[in-house]
Amino acid sequence: MKTTDGAALPPVPVTRQGLLRVGLHVLLAALPLLAISAHVFGLITMNWSAALLVIPLATTIIALSMFDPHPEDRVILHGFVWGIIACALYDVFRLDTVYMLGWWADFIPTMGTWIVGNGASTSAGAWVGYLWRYLGDGGGIGVTFFVGAAFLGLHKRPASVVVAASVGFAVFPVWAGLIGTVWLAPRGQTMMFPLTPTTITLSLIGHLIFGLIMGLGFVRTRAAHRWWPWTPVVDWFSPAEARAERTLRVAHPSTSGMSFGRPAERPRADTGPRPVVAAAEPQPARERPHVVPPPPLPAGHPSAPIPRQHPSGPVPVATGSGSSTGSQPTTGAHPSGPGPTTGSHPRTGSGPVPVAAAARSAATGSSTGSHPRTGPTRTDPTRTDPSSGTGSTTLDPETWALWQRQLATTVKGRRTHRWR
Known part of the structure; x- marks a missing residue:
């Protein structure tokens, strides 16, 4: 689990403060639908419930999320967004059957007049009603499903299981609650829509579309549940995985309260100190073979090395008879310059070494002058x-x-x- 600033923290058990914070989100998510049922049953008008309950609670939760963010807010935000998207795609089907085919009436503008007041126009009621439908009904259902799925650990289940659970949640209790309100309320069919095979079928298809899109959105954003701070209340592990987890908790009590996923997500069991492997014994160094150098080549051989000249002064030149030349010094100070002289004759040419x-x-x-050859x-x-x-x-x-x-x-x- 990670906090909103990216710091890694171990999962923590469910606390009263955490439940209170998430409970406020779920209460706000459920109020828009409950306000419709309460208005139809005559318990409290939507004008009062919106002004006294929904708007103040929404303002409080928005302020808490901005100034005191919690890790679970990220999961709740994903549920809110995907609930709005699912409701919009549901309305593509519903509005086509309402305004293009004329199979049933649109009661959303009428619901908007309940919120604004009896003297509101139909156009104002349509704006307020659809705003309530998308932000309140759609977003609220998405938040409720995402929070419930996080507590149940559905993010660890296959995609087919998640989508089936989402479709089932859209049918019951959401669709069943709508049909029950229309059927049980004394003025339900008059205020909302009549219950006929067509309206029941169309409303059921719309909620199936809503559940499908919401489930696919949950699968797409299941990685956001790594910010969920609590362990799931349902153990989805197999018996072998559960035994391995219990063994790990007994061996390492510090892992108590941690969330263990499936084999690909579960932390390694060897989290303790690893044994130190003894270093390998040093191998004896191999002896290098003794290389016998070849015998030196005789002087004068074309392949023999050229004797180096003296780097710091003139070098005398031997005569043809190989005798030395008195004690007269030679001229020509640098080896790369003009060659030295023999006796009193200067050397002006340059050529190969004799x-x-x-x-x-x-x-x-023999030597020339007082300098060695x-x-x-x-x-x-x-x-x-x-x-x-x-x-x-x-x-x-x-x-x-x-x-x-x-x-x-x-x-x-x-x-x-x-x-x-």
Whole structure:
């Protein structure tokens, strides 16, 4: 059950205050029909009953619903609306037989003059009479049926059962009360309509239509009964469901007073603390296979890694004979700039790294100047070293051509060699 502000609350038992509040709604719903019977029997005129009972009570209930709303007001409002809709569809059939076919007379305008007073015109009586019929009779019957169905728990029954109950309520006591008033009152047939097979049949068909529409409206809005604060007074459960409910109430006394629906709506029985499942034992970590790295490739091999250049200074270039060059420092401070020089000759070109010279220099442990040899520089195979008179190439033509092709096809930002 939920309150009007959406907060979830458990159902509560029926209380005197709650019954008084709902009793006011049912009394107001029944007064319009009872006022007609009282007027026809001569007990009290509708002018007095409307002025002293119906209008003051309706004003009080409207004020209570606005300033002190209760959860059951939503169900009552649905009943009021669907009662008006059912009465309107009933009048589609009735007015067709009255004004189109002329099978019986329309006594609603005459009833309107009873409310306004004897000196009222027929047109004023028609407006007041139909307003009384829709809001009082139709809406009142709808409220009475919806409240009774909520107390009986019909919202938990199938749609066919609900519609059958609604049609039965429209026939008895509503239609039976109308026919009884017309038949038993001394001036009933004179003031309302004569009892003939035609009028009895037409009035019965109209009430069947009214009950059908009201029952379908109840089925359509049965979800509104989740706001009904009380448990049904009739147990519609099967014996097995009743035993399960009693077992749950004994095991969990806190659920006393709660409403248990059918299996799809009933709360779970395992509402207590759930047992804690022990955590699974940790599995031992699997040992990774030992990978033996391949042996290093010999220096000068095309697939061997290129030795890195020194990142922070110039790197000397080895001569063709693999000897070091005195203590003269080399020039060319950055690896990406012009290459370093050998001796006193500046280096102006750039080319591939002399892998063979780097290997020989690393083997002999020679260095250039006072800086250790950290990596070779690339040389041009077409350049010649003036100091030695021989070419400073360190790569054979095939390797040089392979490097040139790879450098030309390398995408910027990728590695230079595909085998790396």
